[in-house]
Amino acid sequence: MTVTPKTLQILMALAEGPLHGYGIKAAVEDRTGGTVTLGAGTLYEGIHRLLRAGWLVEVEGGIEDAPPPGGPPRRYYALTTEGREAARQELCRLAEVVRHGEAQGLMEDVS
Amino acid sequence: MGRLIIEVLLRFYPRGFRRDFAAELRGTIYRDRHRARNRAGFAWRIRFWTSLICDNLGAALRLRWDELTSQDNRLGFSGTLLDDVVQGQRIFLRNARFQLAAVFLLALGIGSSAAAFAVVDGVLLEDLPYPHPERLVQVGARPPRNPEWMAPLSEATFLAMRQGISQLEALAAVSSATRVLRGIGDPAEVWVGTVSTGYLDLLGARAFLGRTLQPSDHEAGATKVAVLSSTVFENRFGGDPNVLGSVLDLSGEPVEVVGVLSPEFLPPPGIRGRTAALWTPLGLAQRELSPILHLDVIGLVRPGATPATIQEEVSRVLAERRPAETPAALRSDGRVETLRSRVLGDTGSAILLAQGGLVLLLLLTCVNVASLLMARASARRPEMAIRSVLGARRERMIRQLLSESLFLAVLAGGGGVGLAVALVRWFKAMAPDGIPLLPTVTVDGEVLAFVLILSLVSSVLFGLLPALTSSRVDLAGILGKSGPGRTDSRAAAATLRFLVVGEVSLAVVLALGAGLLANSFFHLTRVDLGFQPDGLATMRVEMRGSDLNRENPGPFFRQLLDEGREISGVSSAALAYAIPILGHGWSGPFTPQDLDPSFGDHGVSVNINAISEGFFPIMRIPILEGRPLQEEDGEGGEPVVVVNRAFVGSYWPHVASAIGRTVEETGGRERRIYRVVGVVGDVRSRPGSGAEPTIFFPVDHLPDLGVGMSLLVRAEGNPTQLAAPLRDLVRRLDRSLPVPEVTTLTSLVQNSVVEPRFYALLAVGFALFALILALAGVYGTTSYAATRRTHEIGIRMALGADRGRVLRGILTGTFCAAIAGVTLGLLGGGLGAKYLGGFLFGIEPLDVPTYTVVALVIGVTVITSAFFPALRVAGLNPAVSLRREA
Numbered sequence: 001m002t003v004t005p006k007t008l009q010i011l012m013a014l015a016e017g018p019l020h021g022y023g024i025k026a027a028v029e030d031r032t033g034g035t036v037t038l039g040a041g042t043l044y045e046g047i048h049r050l051l052r053a054g055w056l057v058e059v060e061g062g063i064e065d066a067p068p069p070g071g072p073p074r075r076y077y078a079l080t081t082e083g084r085e086a087a088r089q090e091l092c093r094l095a096e097v098v099r100h101g102e103a104q105g106l107m108e109d110v111s
Numbered sequence: 112m113g114r115l116i117i118e119v120l121l122r123f124y125p126r127g128f129r130r131d132f133a134a135e136l137r138g139t140i141y142r143d144r145h146r147a148r149n150r151a152g153f154a155w156r157i158r159f160w161t162s163l164i165c166d167n168l169g170a171a172l173r174l175r176w177d178e179l180t181s182q183d184n185r186l187g188f189s190g191t192l193l194d195d196v197v198q199g200q201r202i203f204l205r206n207a208r209f210q211l212a213a214v215f216l217l218a219l220g221i222g223s224s225a226a227a228f229a230v231v232d233g234v235l236l237e238d239l240p241y242p243h244p245e246r247l248v249q250v251g252a253r254p255p256r257n258p259e260w261m262a263p264l265s266e267a268t269f270l271a272m273r274q275g276i277s278q279l280e281a282l283a284a285v286s287s288a289t290r291v292l293r294g295i296g297d298p299a300e301v302w303v304g305t306v307s308t309g310y311l312d313l314l315g316a317r318a319f320l321g322r323t324l325q326p327s328d329h330e331a332g333a334t335k336v337a338v339l340s341s342t343v344f345e346n347r348f349g350g351d352p353n354v355l356g357s358v359l360d361l362s363g364e365p366v367e368v369v370g371v372l373s374p375e376f377l378p379p380p381g382i383r384g385r386t387a388a389l390w391t392p393l394g395l396a397q398r399e400l401s402p403i404l405h406l407d408v409i410g411l412v413r414p415g416a417t418p419a420t421i422q423e424e425v426s427r428v429l430a431e432r433r434p435a436e437t438p439a440a441l442r443s444d445g446r447v448e449t450l451r452s453r454v455l456g457d458t459g460s461a462i463l464l465a466q467g468g469l470v471l472l473l474l475l476t477c478v479n480v481a482s483l484l485m486a487r488a489s490a491r492r493p494e495m496a497i498r499s500v501l502g503a504r505r506e507r508m509i510r511q512l513l514s515e516s517l518f519l520a521v522l523a524g525g526g527g528v529g530l531a532v533a534l535v536r537w538f539k540a541m542a543p544d545g546i547p548l549l550p551t552v553t554v555d556g557e558v559l560a561f562v563l564i565l566s567l568v569s570s571v572l573f574g575l576l577p578a579l580t581s582s583r584v585d586l587a588g589i590l591g592k593s594g595p596g597r598t599d600s601r602a603a604a605a606t607l608r609f610l611v612v613g614e615v616s617l618a619v620v621l622a623l624g625a626g627l628l629a630n631s632f633f634h635l636t637r638v639d640l641g642f643q644p645d646g647l648a649t650m651r652v653e654m655r656g657s658d659l660n661r662e663n664p665g666p667f668f669r670q671l672l673d674e675g676r677e678i679s680g681v682s683s684a685a686l687a688y689a690i691p692i693l694g695h696g697w698s699g700p701f702t703p704q705d706l707d708p709s710f711g712d713h714g715v716s717v718n719i720n721a722i723s724e725g726f727f728p729i730m731r732i733p734i735l736e737g738r739p740l741q742e743e744d745g746e747g748g749e750p751v752v753v754v755n756r757a758f759v760g761s762y763w764p765h766v767a768s769a770i771g772r773t774v775e776e777t778g779g780r781e782r783r784i785y786r787v788v789g790v791v792g793d794v795r796s797r798p799g800s801g802a803e804p805t806i807f808f809p810v811d812h813l814p815d816l817g818v819g820m821s822l823l824v825r826a827e828g829n830p831t832q833l834a835a836p837l838r839d840l841v842r843r844l845d846r847s848l849p850v851p852e853v854t855t856l857t858s859l860v861q862n863s864v865v866e867p868r869f870y871a872l873l874a875v876g877f878a879l880f881a882l883i884l885a886l887a888g889v890y891g892t893t894s895y896a897a898t899r900r901t902h903e904i905g906i907r908m909a910l911g912a913d914r915g916r917v918l919r920g921i922l923t924g925t926f927c928a929a930i931a932g933v934t935l936g937l938l939g940g941g942l943g944a945k946y947l948g949g950f951l952f953g954i955e956p957l958d959v960p961t962y963t964v965v966a967l968v969i970g971v972t973v974i975t976s977a978f979f980p981a982l983r984v985a986g987l988n989p990a991v992s993l994r995r996e997a
Contacts, residue, residue, distance in 0.1 A: 021135050022142060039166025040139040041120075044132045045174055075135060 001053040003090040007046050009036055011055070011079060011087040018059045018078040021047060047077060055083030113144065113160075113556060116563060120164065123171035125178050140167075160559050161528070168521075212891070216884060217523035217566075220476025222530025223880070225554070225562045227469035229535050233552030239451055240377055240551065242315040243411060247450035248418055249382065250282070250408045250425055252443035261446055261453065263383075264408055266393075266400040268432045269307070272408070275431075276424045278416035283310035284393065284406040287383040289653065291849050292347075293360035298849040300653060301343065303361065304384030305393045311338075311372075313411060314379070319344075321355045321370030328369075328392040336392065337366040341374035343388040363658065366391060377551070381454050383407040409450060418447040464870075464946065468624060468877045475617040475881055478610055479888040517567070524566030528559065541869060607892050611928040612935065618878075618885035619936020619969050620943060625871075625878030626961040627947055627954065632871035634953030635864055641794035641802065642691065643731035644856035648830035649690055650837055651851055653819040658847035665811060668820050670844060672723055675822050678836045684824045685730075686723035686810055691794045692859040700777040701806065703762040710762075714777035717758065718805040721820075726807075727753075727791055729825050737770045737789030744788075744809040751809070753789040758804035774806060823856075830855045870950060882969070886976045893925050893977040901984055918985040925977035933970050937962060 003011070013019060013027040024047075025038050038046075050056040059078045079087070101107050117140055121133055140163065147159035238244040250272065251261040264272070269284045276282065284307040292301045308326045316323055319341060328336050337359065339348070348354045358365050378385045384407075412421065425445025498508060532554050542549055652671065654660060660667040668686055675684040702714035726732075727739045735756060744751050752774060759769045766772065769787050776783045785808075793802030810820070826833050834853035841848055904917055944956035954961070 022139050025139065039162055039170075040136055040143060041167035041170030043139065044128075044136050045170035048128055048132065048174070 001049065001055070001086075003086055006036075006038060006042055007050060008087060008090050009038065010043070010046050010050065011083055011090075014056070014077060014079045015084070015087070018076040020074040020076050024077070050083065051077075053082075055080055055086055113560070116160070116164075116560060117141075119563070120167040120171075123168060123175075125171075125174050127178075128174055156556055157532075157554065157559075160556060212887065214519055214523045214526065216476055216479050216887065217519065218526030218530060219880065219884070220473045220479075221523055221527030221562055221565050223534060224469050224473040224565065225527055225531035225558055226534035226538065227466050228561045229531065229554050229558045230538060230549070230552055231466050232557065234549060239379070239454060240315075240375070241313075241379075241450075244451065245449075246280075246412045246414070247313070248279075248410050248412055248421065248447050249450055249453045250279075250410050250421070251446050252404075252429060253446040254443050261407075261448065262443060263404045264406045265402060265404050265432075266395055266406060267402075267435065268429065269406050269408055270395065270400075271432055272425065272428050275428045276410075276421065278413050278421045278424060279410040280413045281309055281313055281411040282408060283307045283313045283410075284408045285310050285382065285384045286393065286405045286407070287387055290362040291360075291653070292388070294357065298847070299347070300849045300851075301388035302384075302386045303337075304378065304387030304390045306384070306390055307393045307395065307406075310409075311390065313409060314376070316376040317373045318370040319373040320352055321368070323370055323372065324390065324392050329394050329396060331396050333392075333394070333397070335364060335366040336369045337361065338370040338372055338390045339368060340372055340388050340390070341376070344371045347388075361389075361391070379409070379450060379454050382409070382450075410447075418449060422447040464950070465873060467943075467946075468621060468874065471617055471621050472877055472880055472884075475614060475621070475884050478613045478617065479884050520566040524562050527562050527566065528554070531558065531562065541872070608924055608928045611889055611892055611925065612932040614885045614888045615929055615932025615969065615973055616934075616936035616939060618881040619933055619965060620940045621874075621881035622878040622965045622969060623936070623940035623944065623962065624947060625874035626965045627944060627951060627956065627958060628867075628871040628874040630958065630961050631951040631954050632864070632867050635867055638795070638953065640691070640860065641732060641792050644692070644860050646826050646830055647729070647823055647856040648826060648833045648837070648853055649821050649823045649856060649859075650841070650853045651690075651819065651821045652841060652848065654848075657845050659845050664818055664820075667845060668723075668810065671822055671840065674840055674844070675824055675837070678824070678833065678840065680827050680833055680836075681824045682827050683725060683729050684822060685725040685728075686820045686822055687726050688719075688721040688810075688820055690821045690823065690856070690859075692856065692863055702775040702777050703758075704773045704775075705766075706762055714775070715762065715804075718803050719808065720805055721808045721810050723810050726823070729823055730794070732794060733792040735790045735792060736768065737787070739789055739791070740807065740809050750783060750785045751788045752785040753791055753807040754787055755791050755802065755805045755807075756793045757802040758806065759790055761804045830857075867950070867952070882972070885969070886972060889925065889929075889973050890976040890980065893921070893980050904984055914985050918981055921981040921984065922974075922977060925981075926974060929970055929973040929977070932973070933966050936969070937966055940965075 009028045009032075010024055013024045013031070019027060021043060025040075025043055028036055028038055047056065051058070056077045057080055059076045098107075117137065121129060121136065124133070124136075143163070144159065147155055239247070241247060249261060251264060254260055254262050263286075264284070266284075269282070272279075273282045285304055286306075287302055287304045289300050290303045292299050306324065308324075308329050311323045318338070321338075323338055324336070327333060339354070344350060344354065354368050355370070356368065358367050372390070378387060383405075384390070410421075412418070422445050425447055427445075429443055429445050535552060535554055539549055539552065652668075654664040654667070657664075657667070672684055672686050675681060698716050698718050700714040701717050706715065722740060724740055724742045724744075727734060737753070740751070740753055754769060754774070759766070763769055763772065769790050772787050774785050774787065776785070785806075791807070794805075795802055822837070824830075824833055824837070837853050838850050841850060900921065904921075908914070908917060941957060941962070948956050
C-alpha cells in the first residue's frame with residue numbers, strides 16, 4: 001500500500017491516540033489551519049484501505065465521547081505498529097527530500 | 112432535497128463498504144453540511160455541494176475499481192449498478208467521440224434549462240424579500256383614460272385612506288426626487304426616497320449602522336434626518352462609519368445622517384424610490400400638504416381581506432376626496448393590486464417566454480441524444496444478441512444500457528452545472544435593468560437538485576427507449592439470415608425517422624420565435640422617431656442644485672445657451688425642458704378651445720415641454736403649420752404655444768387649421784390662455800411608443816419648469832468631443848452646480864431599445880443552439896443509417912445499381928422527415944406565435960416572410976447535413992463496403 005498525502009494526514013492525526021472519523025477530519029483541519037481538508041468520502045475510503053492494510057484497528061471509544069443522541073455509535077480507530085512504522089518511513093522519506101532541497105539552496109528564502 | 116442527493120451518493124459505494132461505513136459517512140456529511148450552512152452565502156453552498164459530489168463519487172469509483180480488479184473478485188462480477196457504470200465507462204472510452212458528442216449535447220440542454228430554472232425560480236416563484244409578502248398590496252387610482260396605469264395619490268388622499276380603510280392593517284407612502292448631495296466629495300445628483308411613517312418598517316428594512324427612520328422624525332420641528340442606502344454608503348462614503356451624525360447638504364437643506372440601511376434591503380422595483388441613494392421622512396406634519404399626485408402607496412392587508420374588497424373602500428375614499436382634489440385626480444376609481452404582481456409586471460411574461468424557449472431547447476436536446484443513443488443501441492444489437500445467446504437475461508441487459516446512459520448523464524450533469532452558472536452570470540450581466548429580483552438569482556442547492564433530477568430522468572428516458580428496442584433481440588433476424596447487424600429493423604428505422612421529424616420541428620419553432628423577435632427588433636431600430644438624433648449631444652442641468660442661480664435661473668440658462676453656441680465644433684444649440692428620449696416630461700391639465708364634451712369639463716392631461724428658439728430646427732422636427740417659437744415669444748410677449756400633430760388629431764380633429772385657436776391652462780392658480788402659433792410633427796418618446804399630445808411653451812413662460820433644462824447642441828463633427836467643453840462651460844458659469852453628464856442622443860436612442868435587443872439576442876441564441884442540435888442530430892442519424900446500410904449498398908452497387916439511385920434511396924427518408932418536420936414546426940410555431948404578440952413591433956405574429964425564410968433555411972440545412980454522409984457511402988467502392996462488415 002502506498003502512502004498518499006491524505007493517508008499520511010490520517011496516520012499523523014492518529015499518532016496521539018485513537019479518534020473517531022469526524023475527529024480525524026477535525027484534527028487534520030486543526031493542525032493544518034484548514035489548508036488540508038478531507039472530504040467525507042476520501043476520509044472513509046482512506047480508513048477503509050488502512051484497515052484492510054492492517055495499519056489501523058478499530059478500538060473501543062471512551063465514555064466521555066458518547067455519540068450525539070440519536071446518532072450512530074462512534075467507531076474509534078487507532079494506529080497499529082505497522083501503521084506507525086509506515087508513517088515513520090514516509091516522513092523520513094519526506095525529510096530526505098527536504099534535506100536535498102535545502103542542500104540545493106531551494107529553501108533559502110524560507111526562514 | 113439535499114438528503115436525497117446524499118442518499119443517492121451513498122448508493123454509489125460498493126455494498127460491503129456501505130455496510131461498514133454508511134452510518135458514519137452520513138453523520139460526517141451532515142456535520143459538514145451543518146457547518147457549510149452556518150457560513151451563509153451562495154459561494155459556500157456551491158463549494159460544499161460540488162466538493163461533496165466530487166469527493167464521494169471519486170471515492171466510490173476508486174473503491175469500485177479496486178473491487179473489480181482485486182484477485183478474489185475478478186470472476187465474481189457482483190452485478191450491481193456500479194459494475195454497469197464501470198462497464199459503461201469502458202464502453203464510453205471505446206466510443207469516445209460519439210459519447211463526448213452525446214455528453215456535450217446533453218450538458219448543453221441541462222445547463223440551459225437549469226439556468227432558466229434558476230431565473231424563473233428566483234424571479235417568479237420566490238417570495239418577495241419582505242415580511243408578510245403575501246399580504247402586501249399597492250394602492251392607487253385608476254384614471255379612466257389610462258386604466259392600465261397605477262396612478263399615484265396626493266398627500267391628503269393618502270392621509271384620508273390611512274383613516275378610512277379598515278381592511279388595511281398599515282398604509283405607508285413613498286415619493287422620490289433627485290437632489291444634489293453635497294458634503295463629502297464633489298456635488299452629485301442623487302435620487303432621494305421620501306417616505307411616510309412606517310414605510311421602511313413595512314418592507315422590513317433594517318439598519319446596518321445607526322437606526323432607520325422613526326415616527327418622531329416626521330413631527331413638526333424635528334431635525335431633518337436621512338438614512339443612507341448601503342450602496343451610497345459604500346461608494347460615496349467608503350463605508351466609513353463616521354458618516355453617522357454628519358450633516359449633509361441636500362440641495363441646500365442640511366440633513367443629519369442617522370443610519371445606514373442593511374445591504375439586504377431591496378426597495379420594491381416598479382415603485383418610487385427603487386434607486387434611492389438616501390431616505391428622508393415625508394414629514395407631512397411639518398408643512399402644508401402638496402396637491403401634487405406624487406405618492407406611491409403600499410398597504411398591509413388584514414388577514415382575510417382581499418384586494419377586491421379593499422378596492423371598494425379605496426374607491427369610496429377617492430370619491431369623498433374628489434371635491435378637494437385637482438382635476439387630474441377626478442373620476443378615478445381605486446386600484447389595489449398585490450405588490451407581487453406590481454413588482455413582476457410585464458417581466459413575468461418575458462421570463463415565461465424565455466422559459467418556454469428553454470423548455471423547447473431541452474426537449475430538442477433530449478430528442479437529439481435519444482436519437483444518438485438509439486442509433487448507437489441498434490449498432491450494438493449483435494453484441495446484445497451474442498450476450499443473450501450466452502445466457503444473459505433481458506433485464507440484466509436493459510440495466511446495462513440504462514447504467515451506460517446514467518454514466519453519460521452524470522458527466523453531462525456536471526457540465527450542465529458549469530454551463531448553468533455561466534449562463535446565469537451572463538443573463539444577469541446582459542439583462543436590461545428592471546427585471547425585478549434578478550440580482551437575488553443564484554444557482555443554489557435547489558438548482559443543483561433540479562440538475563441532478565434532470566440528469567437522472569433524462570438518463571432513464573434516453574436509456575429506456577434504446578434499451579427496450581435493442582434488448583428485444585430477434586436472434587434469428589440478427590444472427591441467422593442476414594448476418595450480424597447488416598440492416599436495421601424496420602421499427603428502429605421508423606423510430607429514428609420519427610426523432611428526426613421531432614428535432615426538425617422543434618428547431619423550426621425556436622427559429623420562428625427568434626426570427627420574429629429579430630425582425631421586430633430590426634423594425635424597432637428603423638422606426639422614424641420624428642427627430643434626427645445623429646450629431647446631437649445633450650446635458651441636463653438642474654438648477655435646484657445651484658447655490659448661486661437657483662432663485663433666478665432664467666439669465667443663467669440664457670447665458671448657457673449663448674455661450675454653448677460659441678463652443679468651437681458646435682453648429683447650433685437649443686434648450687428644452689424635456690428631451691423626448693430622456694423622459695423628463697411633465698404633464699398637466701389643459702382645456703383646448705371647443706373641446707368635445709366627451710372629454711368632460713375639467714380639461715385633458717397633456718404633455719408639456721418648454722423650449723428655447725432653435726429647438727425644432729436642431730431636432731429636425733418639421734413645422735407643419737404656422738411658425739416655430741421665437742426669442743421674442745419669451746417674457747413680456749403674448750402668451751403663445753406650439754402644439755404637435757397628435758394634439759390636433761386628438762382634440763381638434765375636424766378643425767381646418769389649429770393656428771389662432773386657444774388653449775386654457777386649467778391646473779395652475781390662475782387660468783392663463785395661450786394662442787397656438789404653430790403645429791409641429793410628432794415625436795416618439797421611445798421607438799416602441801406612439802406620439803402623445805404635447806404643448807410646447809417658450810422657456811420663459813413657465814418659470815416652474817425652468818428649474819431644470821437640457822442643453823442640446825448639434826456638433827459639426829463627432830458629438831462626443833463636445834463633452835469636455837460643455838462640462839467646462841457649466842463649471843465656469845456656476846461653481847456650485849453638480850457637473851452634468853454629457854450624452855449623445857444616438858446612445859440614448861440605443862439604450863431605449865436595450866430590452867427588445869436583449870430578447871432578440873436571447874431568442875437568436877436559442878435558435879442557434881437549436882439549429883446546431885438539430886443539424887448534429889440529423890447528420891448523426893443519417894450518417895448512422897447510411898453506414899448501417901453499407902453492406903446492402905455494396906451488394907446493390909456490385910449488382911450494377913447506379914450511384915444516383917443509391918443516393919436517392921438513402922436520402923428519400925431524410926427528405927420526407929425534413930419536410931414533415933418543417934411543416935409541423937411551422938404549424939406549431941404559428942400557433943405559439945400569438946403569445947409573442949406583445950413583444951412584437953411592426954410585424955404580425957404570422958409574418959409570412961419570416962416563416963418562409965425560416966422554413967427555407969432549416970429545410971436546406973437539414974437536407975444538406977444529410978447529403979454528406981449519404982454521398983460518402985454512395986461513393987464507396989463496392990469491394991470496400993462489402994469488406995467493411997465481413
